[in-house]
Amino acid sequence: MLGFTLRRILISVPTILVIITLAFFMMRVAPGGPFDLERPMSEEIRQNILAAYGMDQPVWKQYLDYLGGLARFDLGPSLKFRDKSVASLIAEGFPISATVGLLAISLALVVGTILGSAAALRQNGATDYAVMGIATVGIVIPPFVMGPILALVFGLYFGLLPSGGLDPLRGMTPDRLVLPVVTLALPQIAIITRLMRASMIEVIRSNYIRTARAKGLSARAVLSRHAFKSAILPIVSYLGPAAAALLTGSIVIEQVFQLPGIGRQFVQAALQRDYTVVMGVVILYASLIVILNLVADLLYASLNPKVKYD
Amino acid sequence: MVSTSTPREKAVFIEQASIQGRSLWDDARTRLLRNKAAVIGLFILGALVLLAFLGPLLWIHEADVIYRDRVQLAPTFEHGHVFGTDAQGRDLFARTLVGLRMSLMVGVVATMVSLAIGVVWGAVAGFIGGRVDQVMMRLVDVLYSIPFIFFVIILMVVFGRNIILIFVAIGAVEWLTMARIVRGQTIALKGMEFVEAAHAAGVSRAAIIRRHIVPNVLGPVIVYVTLTIPVVILAESFLSFLGLGVQEPLTSLGNLISNGARDMEIAPWTLIAPAATMMLTLFCFNFLGDGLRDAIDPRDR
Numbered sequence: 001m002l003g004f005t006l007r008r009i010l011i012s013v014p015t016i017l018v019i020i021t022l023a024f025f026m027m028r029v030a031p032g033g034p035f036d037l038e039r040p041m042s043e044e045i046r047q048n049i050l051a052a053y054g055m056d057q058p059v060w061k062q063y064l065d066y067l068g069g070l071a072r073f074d075l076g077p078s079l080k081f082r083d084k085s086v087a088s089l090i091a092e093g094f095p096i097s098a099t100v101g102l103l104a105i106s107l108a109l110v111v112g113t114i115l116g117s118a119a120a121l122r123q124n125g126a127t128d129y130a131v132m133g134i135a136t137v138g139i140v141i142p143p144f145v146m147g148p149i150l151a152l153v154f155g156l157y158f159g160l161l162p163s164g165g166l167d168p169l170r171g172m173t174p175d176r177l178v179l180p181v182v183t184l185a186l187p188q189i190a191i192i193t194r195l196m197r198a199s200m201i202e203v204i205r206s207n208y209i210r211t212a213r214a215k216g217l218s219a220r221a222v223l224s225r226h227a228f229k230s231a232i233l234p235i236v237s238y239l240g241p242a243a244a245a246l247l248t249g250s251i252v253i254e255q256v257f258q259l260p261g262i263g264r265q266f267v268q269a270a271l272q273r274d275y276t277v278v279m280g281v282v283i284l285y286a287s288l289i290v291i292l293n294l295v296a297d298l299l300y301a302s303l304n305p306k307v308k309y310d
Numbered sequence: 311m312v313s314t315s316t317p318r319e320k321a322v323f324i325e326q327a328s329i330q331g332r333s334l335w336d337d338a339r340t341r342l343l344r345n346k347a348a349v350i351g352l353f354i355l356g357a358l359v360l361l362a363f364l365g366p367l368l369w370i371h372e373a374d375v376i377y378r379d380r381v382q383l384a385p386t387f388e389h390g391h392v393f394g395t396d397a398q399g400r401d402l403f404a405r406t407l408v409g410l411r412m413s414l415m416v417g418v419v420a421t422m423v424s425l426a427i428g429v430v431w432g433a434v435a436g437f438i439g440g441r442v443d444q445v446m447m448r449l450v451d452v453l454y455s456i457p458f459i460f461f462v463i464i465l466m467v468v469f470g471r472n473i474i475l476i477f478v479a480i481g482a483v484e485w486l487t488m489a490r491i492v493r494g495q496t497i498a499l500k501g502m503e504f505v506e507a508a509h510a511a512g513v514s515r516a517a518i519i520r521r522h523i524v525p526n527v528l529g530p531v532i533v534y535v536t537l538t539i540p541v542v543i544l545a546e547s548f549l550s551f552l553g554l555g556v557q558e559p560l561t562s563l564g565n566l567i568s569n570g571a572r573d574m575e576i577a578p579w580t581l582i583a584p585a586a587t588m589m590l591t592l593f594c595f596n597f598l599g600d601g602l603r604d605a606i607d608p609r610d611r
Contacts, residue, residue: 142548148570152574
């Protein structure tokens with residue numbers, strides 16, 4: 001187990017390095033720097049600004065400096081918000097994104113496994129068809145269509161929930177999180193439902209489940225004690241890709257519902273060519289995805305007795 | 311007759327004999343036509359493609375003509391604005407068709423880019439094998455765990471939002487699975503008995519590739535292409551929604567949805583029309599793709 005964990009971590013480190021390097025050099029080849037204003041500035045001022053941001057150094061030196069900064073969680077200054085560092089911007093937005101993301105994945109896991117199991121236990125029945133029909137719709141409707149529609153229906157037509165933004169005084173209140181979390185969770189609910197249904201159907205047909213039934217366990221005990229444990233495995237291995245999908249989705253969700261999370265900061269920084277912020281957020285996102293993949297892999301290995309650690 | 315023929319004639323004979331039998335493709339077609347969802351999907355998709363490419367030429371309104379007196383008109387048959395008009399007073403039906411055409415074009419072109427990269431990468435890795443294969447596929451593994459949509463966004467920011475770049479960037483992101491599929495097929499086919507048998511029967515190398523290798527690699531590739539196009543359409547819409555995709559005066563479904571989402575409080579049809587069009591398109595591609603997979607890859611059934 002220890003060897004397996006170490007090897008898995010060893011693969012993750014170069015991946016993150018590749019991401020950082022890619023992001024860094026893509027930003028450096030960008031034509032038109034962030035300080036190109038409509039009004040040309042004098043050469044002297046230009047040199048001073050470049051020096052202040054360390055951009056007068058050779059590229060390799062800048063790269064090493066950036067890596068060194070990263071090790072201290074220093075992502076450099078924002079190029080647009082003169083008084084803020086990238087790290088402080090991320091620190092402002094991250095709690096919001098993380099809350100929405102965690103709630104969404106929890107919701108998706110709970111609803112998805114329940115719906116999927118229900119469909120599997122009534123395979124080819126009305127419940128099954130209804131659940132799978134809804135799941136297909138959930139996959140085809142992207143969040144950037146679902147979000148506005150939900151905001152329109154629940155926020156405007158029924159007036160049940162606020163359609164966007166945070167509470168000006170209390171920030172993240174439950175009623176303002178409902179729509180973003182549901183919108184973000186829906187595609188994942190659809191996918192997890194399908195995965196759960198397929199694996200549950202396979203599991204309940206297996207020999208050990210029949211044995212458990214034959215020795216007199218109740219249907220409930222068989223499901224909770226035996227079937228669920230192995231049926232959940234494909235869901236665990238899906239957690240990595242799910243994390244990636246959630247992070248990508250959060251960009252849209254925060255845009256649609258006007259939540260000041262890092263997804264929204266990312267888009268705004270991208271549109272304003274605030275390179276250091278874009279880079280910081282990309283590196284954060286990518287590292288999160290790599291780390292969550294790692295966690296999902298380790299979790300899977302520890303849950304599945306079939307996995308050998310060599 | 312066979313006993314006196316040269317190897318070359320034998321090869322021709324074998325080829326003709328296999329044509330008389332039911333080929334892989336005959337079987338696949340029969341299975342596909344039996345799948346109602348796939349046939350309906352194909353039919354609607356055909357109609358959508360025709361509409362997208364011929365519609366803008368034939369429709370009574372141009373997509374970029376502004377009717378100042380008809381801003382945000384609800385869908386009506388008066389003046390023929392069947393989908394209504396947008397915030398600038400442009401006919402939404404015409405715009406939806408033009409947007410659909412752009413989305414379909416991005417979908418197909420970017421998928422072709424991913425096809426080209428993926429097939430070459432996978433085939434080379436599969437044919438050469440050994441250490442080269444290991445290195446090439448390990449690289450694919452590493453790239454898999456990178457959230458590429460972010461890099462597409464960076465590309466858009468860095469190089470400005472031009473349409474060629476969208477084609478290439480999205481295509482360059484989606485090739486990984488294609489490479490894996492092609493590599494797997496290539497390795498499997500290399501050692502197949504029927505390939506050796508054809509070789510032993512004197513079929514030329516070119517004919518083996520044409521008649522045995524290509525059709526067998528083609529099946530999964532076609533299936534994957536059909537399933538990649540909707541993914542690419544979604545990716546482009548995602549970019550356009552964020553304001554990083556196709557730019558005015560060009561438009562795509564994602565662009566229209568983005569504008570519609572902004573105006574939905576007063577003019578919900580500006581969101582509903584392009585969103586429904588896109589969902590219909592995605593549904594059709596998915597049904598067709600699933601149908602093709604069942605038809606071409608009999609192992610799955």
